[in-house]
Amino acid sequence: MNVIFIEPGFPANQRQFVRALASIGANVIGIGERPYEWLDEETRSWLGSYQQIASVTDEAALEWAVRQAQDVQWVDRLEAVVEAHVMPAAHVRERCGIPGTTARTAYLCRDKVAMKDALREAGVPTAASAGLSSTREAIEFADAVGYPIIIKPRDAAGAAGTYRANDEPELLEVAQRCGLADGAAVAVEEFVEGHEGFYDTLTVNGEVAHDFISHYYPNVLEAMRARWISPQIISTNRLDEPGYNEIKTMGKRVIDALGIHTSATHMEWFFGPKGLRFSEIGCRPPGVGQWESYCSGNEFDLYREWAFAVCHHHIDRKPSRRYSCGIIALRPDRDGNIFSYEGVEDVFKQYGENIVEQYFPDPGTPTQGVEAGYMANAWLRVRHPDYDELRHILNDIGERVQVRAG
Incomplete structure (x- = not known):
């Protein structure tokens, strides 16, 4: 089993996925942004090969590295376990004919607005939400669902870049801070108490x-x-x-x-x-x-x-x-x-x-x-x-x- 693993050196717990793959006999092909010499000795011992590229989120560079690996051996899987790597990996996976998480699934798990639209259609209870790009639209959303509301990037991970606005003055302030006032696309959601x-x-x-x-x-x-x-x-x-x-x-x-x-x-x-x-x-x-x-x-x-x-x-x-x-x-x-x-x-x-x-x-x-x-x-x-x-x-x-x- 030949498995490409994206970015084995950072963050620190990435090495655990490499270790685990190697422990069950997989040949692990690493693609990462750091020089091979920067990886610790144990991580290097678990890798069958390694290719450095400038950025693992650069899909062209990632595809090049994946095709280089495919020229040498059959690649069974291409795996990414960091939020920012999931979508580039899905696109390259599909272009290179490797099974795994699809680009559609990666997109729905990344874009907060599309995610909630798909889940509401499937009957999953979620907060009211919308994708907006102006302060006026955010004010209209808040008038419809009531304050407080949550404003976040459409592709945020965790609480990064997430704000709560309890009233219109706070919403206007948040709109300036997150770029909404200048037309940035954001996800806004009904605040769910609990x-x-x-x-x-x-x-x-x-x-x-x-x-x-x-x-x-x-x-x-x-x-x-x-x-x-x-x-x-x-x-x-x-x-x-x-x-x-x-x-x-x-x-x-x-x-x-x-x-x-x-x-x-x-x-x-x-x-x-x-x-x-x-x-x-x-x-x-x-x-x-x-x-x-x-x-x-x-x-x-x-x-x-x-x-x-x-x-x-x-x-x-x-x-x-x-x-x-x-x-x-x-x-x-x-x-x-x-x-x-x-x-x-x-x-x-x-x-x-x-x-x-x-x-x-x-x-x-x-x-x-x-x-x-x-x-x-x-x-x-x-x-x-x-x-x-x-x-x-x-x-x-x-x-x-x-x-x-x-």
Whole structure:
């Protein structure tokens, strides 16, 4: 099995997909933007060959590299697991006759407006939305659905470039900030009140082979705007409880409606006064190292499961569901350089057996802004057999650990 994998060197967890493919006997052909010598020794050992190009999102360059590989051997799969790489990979895949996620599916999973139109047609409950390119249209949309409204790029990943406008003055301000006032195309959505979480799958031949459900505390927009919050993402091990059946059913309808075949998926949802509402999907794994939480919580190698799915269209092992597992972001009290940590030693004494991964930047490291995400500064990954107890542990860590900067 010859598999082209796009960008094996960055971001850091890309090497895990290469490792997994090599571990089941695949010949991995890397295409990336970095010189081969910049890849770490282990990653190089897992690659059968490597081609550097200027940009993996340049479809002409990517197609050239893929055809170079095809001149040497038959290529069975072409895989991309980063949001920005999914669409270029789909276009090149189709032009080069390689099976995998289609350009139509990649587009529907990327363009927020087309995505929601397709899902509403399939009967999936979503927020009201529209694609707009003027402030006047946004005001008319808000008048029709009511404030607050959400404004985001049509092809945004996560909360990047996402704004909430609570009234018309705020909408006018956001329109200036996001370029809408100058004619930029954006997606606008009805604000959906409620708790936010996500449903992740490994889908094989259109069927859910592995699935995972995670919760945000607090919701993403709030977490990315307030420094004092130590936000958490927790994956539950209670997936068999009846309360999650509606999420699973919705997820399968989304997969069917968008034509997803064999791929990782990442689906965001809200649950509130209006019931369950679908938010958006990525035809790729989640960010913030969330697969590491799934691996730790379920005592198996999800990357290897992905490799089996891609190469052989089946999975190898079942998740144990033994632990819930979550990450907590520990933010500096101000911008500057980190100079000390408080409470860390006591937390490790009390919860050391539950902590499975950690990151504490060295003193002197410049801080990153709140908007940079959950893994931008210090963080801990923690697991526990009981979901409620895990929430208690993470809350306690958030209160006790202080990151000092100046």
